[in-house]
Amino acid sequence: MEYEKELQIREIQALMPSSEIISTSKDAVEIEVDEKEVSFAYELTFSAYYQTDESILPTRQALLEKDDTLKATKQHTRYSTHGIHEYKGKFNPQVVHCLMNIFGVKEGSYVLDPFDGSGTTLLECAHANVKAYGTDINPMACFIANTKVKALSINVKEAKAALDTILSAVESPVDVIGSDKRIEYLMSWIPLETLRLLETIRHIANNYDSALRDLLLLVASDLIRDYSLQEPSDLRIRRRISPFPELPFMDAFSENLCKYLRKIEEVQLLKMPLCCENHAILCDIKKDNPFGNLLFDVAITSPPYVTALPYIDTQRISLVWLGLCEPADIGKLEATLIGSREIIRVEKAKWLADLSANTYSLPSSIYEMIVDMNDSLCEQDGFRKKAVPALTYRYFAEMKDMFQNVHNLMKPGGKYALIVGHNRTTLGGKEFNIDTPMLLGDLAVSCGWKLEEIILLQTYKRYGLNSKNAINRESLIILER
Helix, strand or coil: CHHHHHHHHHHHHHHCCCCEEEEECCCCEEEECCHHHHHHHHHCCCCCEEECCCCEEECHHHHHCCCCCCCCCCCCCCCCCCCCCCCCCCCCHHHHHHHHHHCCCCCCCEEEECCCCCCHHHHHHHHCCCEEEEEECCHHHHHHHHHHHHHHHCCHHHHHHHHHHHHHHCCCCCCCCCCCHHHHHHHHHCCHHHHHHHHHHHHHHCCCCHHHHHHHHHHHHHHHCCCCCECCCCCCCCECCCCCCCCCHHHHHHHHHHHHHHHHHHHHHCCCCCCCCCEEEECCCCCCCCCCCCCEEEEEECCCCCCCCCHHHHHHHHHHHCCCCCHHHHHHHHHHCCCCCCCCHHHHHHHHHHHHHCCCCCCHHHHHHHHHHHHHCCCCCCHHHHHHHHHHHHHHHHHHHHHHHHHHHEEEEEEEEEEEECEEEEECCEEEEECHHHHHHHHHHHCCCEEEEEEEECCCCECCCCHHHCECCEEEEEEEC
16 A cells, blocks of 8 residues: 555664665665664564565564565454454554654553554554553453453463363353343343353353453453344344354354464464553543553554444443443443444533533634534434534544643653544535544644644545445544654
């Protein structure tokens, strides 16, 4: 992709500043390398190998992606433990690693991901033996992120023995009795036979240390949507209309666990120093500081956008099964996420009043757009459409709080990279193309950040609730503290 070539050149210039780029082509970059900088080629992200007069050597990225041909014909994004659990809105791990190199991140640096999601940044930092923390208000996100990092250090032999124990135990699965709200809720969304298997896995997993226990639970959780009464293809709460998978649940669990154990073992065989202490903290980045006096060198994230994906609805059965959320609290949790579509009538009135007065002093580029959106509403717009101006004002107000808080967590000169999707909506028959990256750039500047640049990432797709709202453009915002 074009943007990858641009990032590749920047990465080379950052890692090997004394070297001279001689030529570039679709498949290669020829450089005259300072002898002292040759070893840094090992860190390159978008290169499968580097060739000197004496040898051809793989980059660390090629080793992680297990590209035995030493030719990157297709980019892999689910190497190592990246792919263990489905999470809508993941961003590209190669871009994270490349940005770390461009920003000069190395052992001894501290990296922050304010919207940690499924832990892409934490895991890439772990591969580079760099200390990193993430924050997220979604307990499922924190669980996925922390499990994927801890899994790098598990004893694979012990994990295989645990699988044998589970496979023996499910021959006589535990009984499930609807005696509490958790079980009652799960029984309404998971076929009883499958729920008994899940509860048996949960029972056995609790006998192991936290890293292995959570890996077993996460692999099982990743199958829940496909084997539940929830329609897997719908991100919202819909009863199933598609057929169940033909592969029995336990066969799928066994296959997936073995697949991920092979990936973990491959990483461990590389004998790279790993920072498996990286972890995500459950907190609200709009206002919380769980880090004390620690200041960060770099922040890298992919934040939600206006009327974001329904993360909680998508993961609600897993949240309840894992004990991370009470059934009655699912709606409340959804409403707390930045970019949420959920808003109650009283809150909508409050945000519309804030919009009228511009209580949060949003930049004119944002404020005038939202006023135009509100003025464009008509009777034909449904209740969700009529909530969009209030939701949009709330989104940018909360992102302003985030920018101010993260600004306080960064060292002077620290870089903040955000990969952000563009968005669009139609109100009163008028289409609004929301250039979220540009607007967030304006917002960050109003909070004291310096906007260095915005780079378009051409075809790196992110999907919204349905295909007509597909996010087919994203941009990389680079800020400096």
